[in-house]
Amino acid sequence: MQEYNYLWLIPFFPLVGFIINGLLGKKVLKNEKLIGTIGTAAIGLSFVVSCNYFFQLLGDAEKVHEQIIGSWMAVGTLQIDWGFLLDPLSALMIMVVTGVGSLIHLYSIGYMHGEDGFYRYFAYLNLFCFSMLMLVLGNNALVLFIGWEGVGLCSYLLIGYYFEKKSAGDAAKKAFVVNRIGDFGFLVGLMLLFWTLGSEHGVWTVRFTEIAKFGHLLGPGSLVVTIVTLCFFVGATGKSAQIPLYTWLPDAMEGPTPVSALIHAATMVTAGVYMIGRMNGLFAMAPDTMMVIAIVGAATAIFAASIGMAQNDIKRVLAYSTVSQLGYMFLAMGVGAFTAGIFHLMTHAFFKACLFLGSGSVIHGMHHAYHHAHLHDDPQDMRNMGGLWKKMPITWVTFLVSTLAISGVPGLSGFFSKDEILWWAFSSTRGGWILWLVGAIAAGMTAFYMFRLVFMTFHGEQRTDARAKDHIPESGLTITIPLMVLGVLALFGGLVGVPKLLGELVGDVPNKIEHFLAPVFEHTQELYGIHAQHELHHLEWPLMGISVGIAFVGIFLAWIMYVKNPELPGKFVGAFRWLHKAVFNKWFVDELYDALFVNPTKKLGTFLWKGFDVKVVDGVVNGVGYLVRGFSQVLRITQSGQIHGYAMTMVVGMVVLVAVYVFR
Amino acid sequence: MITTTHYMVVSAILFALGTFGVLTRRNAIVIFMCIELMLNAVNLTFIALSRQLGNMDGQVFVFFVMTVAAAEAAVGLALMITFFRNKDTIEVDDISLLKW
Numbered sequence: 080m081q082e083y084n085y086l087w088l089i090p091f092f093p094l095v096g097f098i099i100n101g102l103l104g105k106k107v108l109k110n111e112k113l114i115g116t117i118g119t120a121a122i123g124l125s126f127v128v129s130c131n132y133f134f135q136l137l138g139d140a141e142k143v144h145e146q147i148i149g150s151w152m153a154v155g156t157l158q159i160d161w162g163f164l165l166d167p168l169s170a171l172m173i174m175v176v177t178g179v180g181s182l183i184h185l186y187s188i189g190y191m192h193g194e195d196g197f198y199r200y201f202a203y204l205n206l207f208c209f210s211m212l213m214l215v216l217g218n219n220a221l222v223l224f225i226g227w228e229g230v231g232l233c234s235y236l237l238i239g240y241y242f243e244k245k246s247a248g249d250a251a252k253k254a255f256v257v258n259r260i261g262d263f264g265f266l267v268g269l270m271l272l273f274w275t276l277g278s279e280h281g282v283w284t285v286r287f288t289e290i291a292k293f294g295h296l297l298g299p300g301s302l303v304v305t306i307v308t309l310c311f312f313v314g315a316t317g318k319s320a321q322i323p324l325y326t327w328l329p330d331a332m333e334g335p336t337p338v339s340a341l342i343h344a345a346t347m348v349t350a351g352v353y354m355i356g357r358m359n360g361l362f363a364m365a366p367d368t369m370m371v372i373a374i375v376g377a378a379t380a381i382f383a384a385s386i387g388m389a390q391n392d393i394k395r396v397l398a399y400s401t402v403s404q405l406g407y408m409f410l411a412m413g414v415g416a417f418t419a420g421i422f423h424l425m426t427h428a429f430f431k432a433c434l435f436l437g438s439g440s441v442i443h444g445m446h447h448a449y450h451h452a453h454l455h456d457d458p459q460d461m462r463n464m465g466g467l468w469k470k471m472p473i474t475w476v477t478f479l480v481s482t483l484a485i486s487g488v489p490g491l492s493g494f495f496s497k498d499e500i501l502w503w504a505f506s507s508t509r510g511g512w513i514l515w516l517v518g519a520i521a522a523g524m525t526a527f528y529m530f531r532l533v534f535m536t537f538h539g540e541q542r543t544d545a546r547a548k549d550h551i552p553e554s555g556l557t558i559t560i561p562l563m564v565l566g567v568l569a570l571f572g573g574l575v576g577v578p579k580l581l582g583e584l585v586g587d588v589p590n591k592i593e594h595f596l597a598p599v600f601e602h603t604q605e606l607y608g609i610h611a612q613h614e615l616h617h618l619e620w621p622l623m624g625i626s627v628g629i630a631f632v633g634i635f636l637a638w639i640m641y642v643k644n645p646e647l648p649g650k651f652v653g654a655f656r657w658l659h660k661a662v663f664n665k666w667f668v669d670e671l672y673d674a675l676f677v678n679p680t681k682k683l684g685t686f687l688w689k690g691f692d693v694k695v696v697d698g699v700v701n702g703v704g705y706l707v708r709g710f711s712q713v714l715r716i717t718q719s720g721q722i723h724g725y726a727m728t729m730v731v732g733m734v735v736l737v738a739v740y741v742f743r
Numbered sequence: 744m745i746t747t748t749h750y751m752v753v754s755a756i757l758f759a760l761g762t763f764g765v766l767t768r769r770n771a772i773v774i775f776m777c778i779e780l781m782l783n784a785v786n787l788t789f790i791a792l793s794r795q796l797g798n799m800d801g802q803v804f805v806f807f808v809m810t811v812a813a814a815e816a817a818v819g820l821a822l823m824i825t826f827f828r829n830k831d832t833i834e835v836d837d838i839s840l841l842k843w
Contacts, residue, residue, distance in 0.1 A: 720842030722835040726765050 081139045083132060086146045086163040089125045089173060090212035096121025096205035104198025111197050115188035118201035122184050122208050126177035133170045142166055142598040143288065145218050157283040164218035164287060168356055168599045171421065171592075172215035172349075175428050179345045180208050182561035186436055187337045189557030190443060200240060200335065207233035211346050215353055220269050220285040223354070227265065227318065230347040231258040237342065238334040250330035257327040261317015268310025272361075275303050291360045299364040299607070308361055308368040312375075315351025320402050321379045321409055326669055328402055332394040336439030339394060344401050344435050345428035352405070352424050355412045359600055363415065363607040369509055373413025377504070377517040380406030382666070384524035388531070389662040392459050393438045396532050400485070401431060403521060407500050410518060414510035415609030416503030417600040418593045422576045423496035425592075429572050430481040430493055433565035437478035440554040440562065441536060444471055448547040456544060461532065466541035470551045473559045475537050477566035482533050484569040486526035487630045492573030494627075497522060499578055501626050502619055506611040519626050526633030534641035580619050750791035757784035771823050771833040775816060782812045 096118050104114050136142065147162040184204060191200055210229025217223040232255075239251030269285070277283040280296040297304045315321070320328040320343075331343050342348070355362055355372070362369055380403045387399035404427050411420030444467075445458035456463050468475040484493035501522070505515035541548050553559070575591040582588035604610060640647045652659045661667070717728075757780055764777030786805045793801025823833050830837060 715843045718841075718843045720839030722838060723766055730762060730766065 081135055081141075081144075083135070083144045083146055083165055085128060086132065086144075086165055086216065087148050088128050089132075089163075089177070090209050090216060092121045092124045092128075093205040093208040093212065097202050097209060100198050100205060101202035104202060109198075111188075111192065114198045114201050115184075118205050119181065119184040119188065121205055122177055122180045125173075125208070125212065126181045129170075129173040129177045132165060133174050136165065136167065136170050137595075145288065147218070151221070155283070157277075159219060159221055159285060161222065162218035162286075163216040163222075165216070166599055167596050168353070168421065169215050171425065171596070172353055173212060175349075175425055176208065176211050176215060176346050179428050179432050179565070180211075180341060182564055183337050183341045183345075183432065183436070186340075186439070186558055186561040187335075189555050190337055190439055191335060196240070200237070203233055203236045203240075204338070204341070207237065207342060207347075211350070214350055218286060218288070220287070220290075223357075224265070224269070227314075227350060228262065230342070230350060231255060231262065231318070234258070234331070234342050234347055237338040238331045240334055240338070244333070247333040250327075250333040254327040254331050257324050258317050261314045261324055264310045264313025264317065266314075268307045268314065271303070271310065272297075272307045275307070287357055290358065294358075294360045294364065297361075297364065300366065301364075304361060305365040305367050308358075308365045309371065311354065311358065311361075312368060312372055315354055315409070316375065317351075319348045319351030319405050319409070321351075321375055321406060322382065325379065325383070325402050326672060329395055329398040329665070332392070332398050336394065336435060336442060339398070340432045340435035340439070343398065344431040348401060348405055349408070349424045349428070352408045352412060352420055355409075356417055356421055356599070359417050359603045360606075362412070363603045363609060366509060369413045369415065371413070373410050373504070373510070373514055376406045376409030376411070376413055377514050377521075378406070379403065380410060381517050381521040381524065382406075384521045384528065385662055386665050388524060388528040389659060391461055392457075393441065393461050393464075393532065393536060394435075394459055396461075396528060397431070397434055397438060400434075400525065400529065403525060404431065404485070406521070407497060407518065410504055410514060411500040414504050414507040414514065415604060415607075416500060416507060417604070418596045419496065419499035419503055421596060422592050423500055426484065426492035426496040426569070426572055429565055430484040430569040433477055433481040433562060433569050434485070436558070436562055436565065437474050437481065440471065440474040440558050441467060441478075443554055443558070444474075444551040445543070445547075447552055448543065448550040451550045452544065452546040454544055454547055456547075461535040463543050464536045464541075465539045465543065466537070467551065468537040471537075471553045473553060474562060477559075477562040478537070479533060480566045481569045482529045484573075485529055486634060487522055487626060488634075489627055490573075492569050492571070495573035495576045495578065498623055498626060499576065502578070502622060503611055505618070505622055506615040508609055508612060515622070519629055522626055523629035523633040526630040527637050530634045530637035531641055534637055539642055539645060580623075747791050747795045750787060754784045754787040754791070757781075757787065769834045769836055771826075771835055771838075772820075774835065775819050775823075779812060779816065782808055 099117055100114055136144075144165045145162055146165070147160045149161045150158065151161050152159040184201070187200065187204065191197055194200065207230060210226045210233055212226070214223050214226025214230060217226060235251045235255040238254050239248050241247045242251075272290070273283070273285055275297060276290075276293060280293065282289065282293045282296065284290065284293070294304075297307075313324075317324040328343055328348070332339055334342075362372075383399045383402035383406065387396050387403065390396045390399065404423070408420045408423050408427070411417070411423060441464070442458050445464065449456055449458055480491070484491040487494045487497045501515055501518050504510045504518050505512055543551070574588075575595075576593065577585075577588045577590055579590060582590060640651070664670075717724075761777045761779075761781035761784060764780065765774050768774050768777065786808055789801040789805050789808070793799065826838065827833050
C-alpha cells in the first residue's frame with residue numbers, strides 16, 4: 080500500500096506563502112525579487128509534491144486515497160473532517176492547477192514589475208491557489224465549499240487589484256455578487272442532498288466517497304435528485320460563467336492579465352466542471368438535469384462565440400472565448416462525456432493560459448511603446464495593433480500555436496479534446512444531433528474570431544501610432560519562458576487523449592487519459608448506460624471531417640477579412656448594422672439584467688433606506704424619546720419648589736391613607 | 744361632664760388649625776409655631792386616652808414628643824437664621840430655589 084501522507088502539503092505551501100507575503104510583504108520584505116520568489120516557490124513546491132503523488136498514483140493499483148488530518152465537526156453519526164481525497168480526477172486537477180499556477184507566478188514576476196502592491200498581488204495569488212487546491216482535494220462537500228468560496232473571494236480581491244479605478248472596483252463587486260447567486264444554489268443543493276439522504280435513508284454524510292456509494296438511494300430519475308443536481312448546476316453556472324450567470328467574466332478583465340489567465344481561464348472557472356465530475360454518479364441519476372446542462376453548455380458556447388466575433392479589446396475576445404469553451408465542457412458533462420469534459424478542461428488550461436499570457440505580453444509591449452511616446456491610446460485595443468509578429472516573435476509563435484489548438488486544427492491538443500466532445504454530443508445515449516450542430520457551428524465561429532484576433536494583432540499593416548510603433552519590445556525571459564512551456568503543452572498536450580479511431584490508424588496508440596480517468600467515471604457510465612452509440616460509429620470519420628472543415632473555413636474567412644481585404648469588415652458592419660449592434664453590445668444582456676434585477680434592487684434598497692429606515696425605525700426610536708419627554712413635562716409640574724405645595728401634598732396623602740384605613 | 748371625647752375634639756380642632764396654618768401662612772416662624780401646635784394637639788390626645796385606658800404608655804410617649812419638638816424647633820430656627828442671612832427674607836414663597 081502506497082503512502083499518501085503528505086497530501087496536506089499541497090494546499091499548505093501556498094497558504095504559508097500567502098501568510099508570509101501578506102503579513103511581511105509591505106513593511107519587512109519590500110524586495111520585489113524576494114516576494115516573487117517566495118510566491119512562486121510556494122506553488123512550485125506544491126507542483127513538486129503533486130507530481131510525486133501523480134506518478135505514484137499511476138503505478139498504484141488502488142486509485143482512491145483519503146487523508147484525514149483532523150476532525151472538524153462531529154455531531155451524532157455525522158462526521159465531517161478536514162480531509163483530502165486523491166483519485167485520478169483530483170490528481171489531474173492538482174497537476175493542472177499547480178503546474179499552470181507555477182508558470183503564471185513566474186510570469187507575474189516580470190509582468191507586475193514596478194507595481195505598487197506587488198506583495199499584495201502575490202499574497203492574493205497564493206491565497207487563490209490555496210483555495211483552489213482545497214476545492215479540488217477536498218474529500219467532502221464542505222471542504223470543497225471552503226475552496227469554492229475562497230476562490231470567489233480571491234477573484235474579487237484580484238479583479239479589484241487596481242482598486243483606485245472605479246471600473247475595477249465595480250467589476251470586482253459584480254463578479255462577487257453574481258458568483259454568490261451561484262453559491263446560494265450550491266448550498267441549497269448540498270443541504271437538500273444532505274437532508275434527504277439523512278432523514279429518508281439514514282445516511283448522514285457529505286463525504287464524496289459515501290455520496291457516490293449511497294447516492295443511488297435517492298432513486299434514479301426522482302424529483303429530489305433532479306432538484307439537487309439542478310441546484311448544484313446553478314452553482315456551476317455562477318462559478319464557471321455559463322448562461323445566465325456569465326456576465327461577470329468579461330468585466331473581470333479589469334484585473335491584471337496573469338490573473339485573467341490563472342483564475343478566469345485555467346482554474347477557478349473550471350471548478351464547476353470539476354464539481355460535476357466529482358459527483359458524476361448523482362448527475363447521471365438525473366437525465367433531465369444533464370439535458371439542461373448540455374443545452375445550457377451548447378447555448379453558451381455559441382452565444383459567447385457570437386459576441387467574441389465583434390469585440391475590439393484583445394482581452395475581451397479571450398474572455399468570451401473562455402465562456403464559450405466552458406460551454407463546451409458543460410456540453411460534454413451534460414451528454415455524459417465526463418472524460419472528454421475534463422480532457423478539454425486540461426487542454427483549455429494550456430492553450431487559454433498561453434493565449435492570455437501572450438496577450439499580456441502584447442499589452443505590456445504596447446504599453447511600453449505608448450509610455451515612451453507619451454501617448455494615451457488604449458494598449459489593449461486591437462485596432463491599434465497589427466504587424467507585431469516582427470516585433471514580438473516568441474509571443475507570436477506561442478500565440479499562433481495556441482490559436483491553432485483552440486481552433487481545433489488536427490494534431491494539436493484542442494483538436495483531440497474538442498472533437499471528442501463533439502463526437503459524444505452526437506452519438507451519446509444522452510446526446511443529440513442538434514447539440515452536435517450547435518457545437519460545430521460554435522467551433523467554426525471560434526476558429527474565425529481567434530484568427531481574427533491573431534491577424535488583427537500580429538499580421539497586416541501596423542496601425543499603431545507612428546510615434547510609438549517602433550518602440551514595441553519583445554518581453555523578457557520571465558514572461559516568454561512560461562509562454563514557451565505552455566505553447567509546447569498546447570502543441571503536444573492532446574496526445575494523451577488520442578481517440579481509438581485515430582490511435583488504431585497510427586499503430587495502436589491508446590487513449591491514455593480515458594484509461595486514467597476510468598476509475599472515476601466508468602462505473603457511472605456503465606450503470607446508467609451512458610456511452611457512444613455503436614450504431615453511429617460509421618459516422619465518426621465524417622463528423623470529424625466536418626468539424627475540421629468548419630474550422631478551416633473559419634480560419635480562411637478570417638484571413639480574407641483581416642489580411643487580404645481589410646475593408647470587408649467595415650462593409651459587413653454597414654450591411655448588417657442591427658446585427659452588429661446587437662453582437663457588439665453583448666446582446667444587451669447586461670442592460671437587461673440592470674433593468675430586471677439591478678435597478679429594482681437598488682430601488683428597494685433606497686426605499687428601505689429613505690422610506691423605512693429613516694421614517695419608521697428612526698421614527699420609532701425618536702418617538703420613544705418624545706414620549707418620555709412628554710411624560711417628564713407633565714411630571715415636572717410637581718416640582719415647583721413651593722413649600723406650601725409640598726406641604727399640601729403631604730397632608731392630602733396622609734388623609735388618603737387614613738381614609739383607606741378607616742373605611743376598609 | 745367633660746368626657747374623653749371632649750378632649751379628642753379639642754385636640755382635633757387644634758390639629759386642624761395647625762395644619763391650616765402650615766398650609767397657609769407665609770412667615771416661616773409662624774409655620775414652625777403651627778407645627779408646634781399640631782404636635783401639642785397630638786400630645787393632648789395621647790394624655791386623654793392614657794387617662795381613659797389607665798395605661799401610662801401615652802404619658803411616657805408625650806415626653807418623647809416634647810423632646811423631639813424642642814430639638815426640631817432648635818434646628819428649624821437655626822435653618823431660618825442661615826436662610827435670612829443669605830436671602831434677607833423668610834417668606835416661604837421666596838424659598839423656592841429647588842424647582843425644575
